[in-house]
Amino acid sequence: MTARTIIIGAGMGGLACAARLASAGHDVTVLEKEGWAGGKARQVAIDGAMVDAGPTxxxxxxxxxxxxxxxxxxxxxxxxxxxxxxxxxxxxxxxxxxxxxxDPERSEDAIGAFAGGDAARGYCAFRKEAARIYGILENSMLRASKVSWPLPLMWRIGLWRVGDLLAIRPYESMWKVLGEHFADQRLRQLFARYSTYCGSSPFSTPATLMLIAHVEARxxxxxxxGMSAMADALRRLAEEKGARIRFGAKVSRIEVDRGRAWAVTLNTGERIAADAVVANADPAALADGRFGQAASGAVNAPRAKNRSxxxxxxxxxxxxxxxxxxxxxxxxxxxxxxxxxxxxxxxxxxxxxxxxxxxxxxxxxxxxxxxxxxxxxxxxxxxxxxxxxxxxxxxxxxxxxxxxxxxxxxxxxxxxxxxxxxxxxxxxxxxxxxxxxxYGRASHGWAASFLRQGTRTRIAGLYCAGGSTHPGAGVPMAALSGGLAATAVAQDLALMRRFHKVVMPGGMSTQSATTGSTA
Missing domain, CATH: 3.30.519 (Guanine Nucleotide Dissociation Inhibitor; domain 2)
Structure with a gap:
């Protein structure tokens, strides 16, 4: 029997997860409480015109x-x-x-005309530093599974690459380091704005986040x-590959038995069995009991002071x-x-x-x-x-x-x-x-990236995806989180199948909660 995955939420992370799992042959159902696909990527009618109301x-x-x-x-x-x-x-x-x-050369010329030759040279130096930080972290952190402390990240980067470890500058604020590049406070302010792309203050965000400027420069x-068209494209792709997407389907409870998520219950009372559940929602909603008390211990409860x-x-x-x-x-x-x-x-x-x-x-x-x-x-x-x-x-x-x-x-x-x-x-x-x-948790302080919720939770079979989870905020990062969730689900379900094939035939067994029927 094909393993069943329930994805709660049709935001970018959930849609990306659904498309990847369905493409790999998984049985996928996406449950979305609203009437549109895309989560924050939505449209609102204003004076007869449809206006994009989310990321742009x-x-x-x-x-x-x-x-x-x-x-x-x-x-x-x-x-x-x-x-x-x-x-x-x-x-x-x-x-x-x-x-x-x-074209970075056009930007350099424009900055020179705006603020002088020193500013143009400062921009070149800033651009190189931002590109280097991105290059160091792209495959070791941004597109990889979450690490919970600096040492594993250091192993990924390479302990012998001491220069790279120092180059990401996690202990200095973005505002401070930008002052090294730009004497003109207008330019310092311009490039500090990139901290707000992850919902954070440039005065508290590590200079590491200068990499966001390089992402945009690429x-x-x-x-x-608009962005809702991209969400619709992901929806169509997922459905073409076999995923089912249900709108107006609000999950009220994630069912947990013997430490494993095995079903979800809708606010209508309908129960749907699952071998894996992906919560494409802010982890705060999980911790706050929005999906039932049994699932609330899956993640740490974030403090309001740490919000983006x-x-x-x-x-x-x-x-x-x-x-x-x-x-x-x-x-x-x-x-x-x-x-x-x-x-x-x-x-x-x-x-x-x-x-x-x-x-x-x-x-x-x-x-x-x-x-x-x-x-x-x-x-x-x-x-x-x-x-x-x-x-x-x-x-x-x-x-x-x-x-x-x-x-x-x-x-x-x-x-x-x-x-x-x-x-x-x-x-x-x-x-x-x-x-x-x-944007989930604010990226304030050197440890913020390590404290962001990762793909796996404390409850087996329950995963997180979306812009509030690793690797962070923004449309592409939410999609990457969906890919990480799809990989984790596929790996864990494959291990579970191998486990049952080896263990269950050899002796006494009981029915697994994950094989329960849909009520």
Whole structure:
């Protein structure tokens, strides 16, 4: 009998896991409580237009190419993806802007024109250091199973490579090390922003995370239809290979017997037997008993103080003027330390940096859209959605502060702004037990990567996947986590089958809980 795997959640990690397992011939069912595939990669209707409401920056395309190639398919047959020439457009005031390009020489020239020759040389040095860190950790950590302490990582890298061990700079903050490369505080702020890609403060994040800048420098890709189109491509691939995906199927309990997960129960009372269960959910939900008390001991209960950032997210369909928007745009605050201090103190920043994804703009040039355009506007916020209820007055104050920051950079938004605002309360509702944290555990301190939840849990047959588990936040990392979960499931089920073949025929045996029928 084919082993049965239940995947809870059709986020990127769950879909990647389903596609890989189904491609290998496993019996896979994905249970998703919402009505869409993609998890955070969702769309919301605003003023008659569908606006991407989740992640917008697509990097490490090779991760997805591999999923499709392993299934005997080609990603380009499922979704239209093309490289972006402009990675992002940045501004601090209305007097100028700075673009970073896919071509590093163009970026170097742009930085030199913006801040001088020393800044251009600092960028070259920074780029080399970020690339080296990525090269050291790519196969030893980012694409490999989690290690729980530095010594195993040192073994993977190679104890004789002392220079590489020191080069990842885990004991220095990103902000401090960036100061070695950039005297111009605007550039220091620009490259510090990459810490927010994993929901963290550059003042607390290890300089190791400078590797994120190299990930983006390797290429940003534009997806026709947005990130939800990529989620739909993974869904179709998984279903073509035999996986079943059920929407509106909320798991209320993971059944555990004799230390092993063996079934799940839906809120309707339906019970589905399984030989393996993959929780594509924030580990906090597991620890908090959202899937039953029996499964709550599978992972460590995270502390609220260790949560990553949440966000205030405006989904708008509005007219714009002034600033020449590209696809990805950042308007920086004049006081970065104050911004993160306010978030640390539990309140949205009064004078925030603002990210604007102009979804109808082409990063490779072209005319501006006529009339209204689709916008996703993000301001970092504390993950307090389970302890603080944002009032209408607070939301209006946040909207005013966001529009003021945009105007400082020259971007004028239609006023009043036709929009829907998602707060940390919204994200706590979508992703319970997180407080609205969008990236799991914050990457603060040298040990953060070792403390992130790994693929396997304390309960046999129960696994974790998603952007809150190893190797970390972001769409490609979530997909990698799904691949790690698929590998672990396949390995463990193969061992279980061999164990039963050797042991059970030789003497007295009892029915395994994993062979129970579906009720």
């Amino acid at each position: 920056v697509f990097t490490l395309r090779d991760v997805f190419d591999d999923i499709f190639q392993t299934a005997g398919r080609d990603l380009d047959d499922y979704v239209t993806v093309r490289p972006a020439e402009v990675l992002a457009r940045h501004a601090w005031d209305a007097d100028g802007q700075l673009d970073l390009f896919a 290429g940003v890709w534009l997806i026709e239809g 950032l949440s966000a205030m997210v405006w989904l708008a369909h509005a007219r714009t003027s002034g600033f020449p928007l590209s696809r990805h745009n950042v308007m920086f605050s004049p006081d970065y330390p104050r911004e993160f201090a306010e978030i640390r103190d539990g309140r949205p920043p009064a004078d925030p940096s603002v990210y604007v994804c102009a979804q109808d703009r082409d990063a490779n040039g072209g005319p501006a859209p006529r009339g209204r355009e689709r916008l996703q506007i993000i301001v970092n916020a504390p993950a307090n959605g389970d302890t603080h209820s944002y009032t209408q007055q607070e939301m209006e104050q946040c909207t005013t502060a966001m529009m003021r920051s945009c105007a400082r950079a020259g971007l004028m938004l239609e006023d009043p702004l036709p929009h829907s605002l998602a707060t940390p309360n919204t994200f706590e509702g979508l992703f319970p037990s997180t407080g609205g944290a969008l």
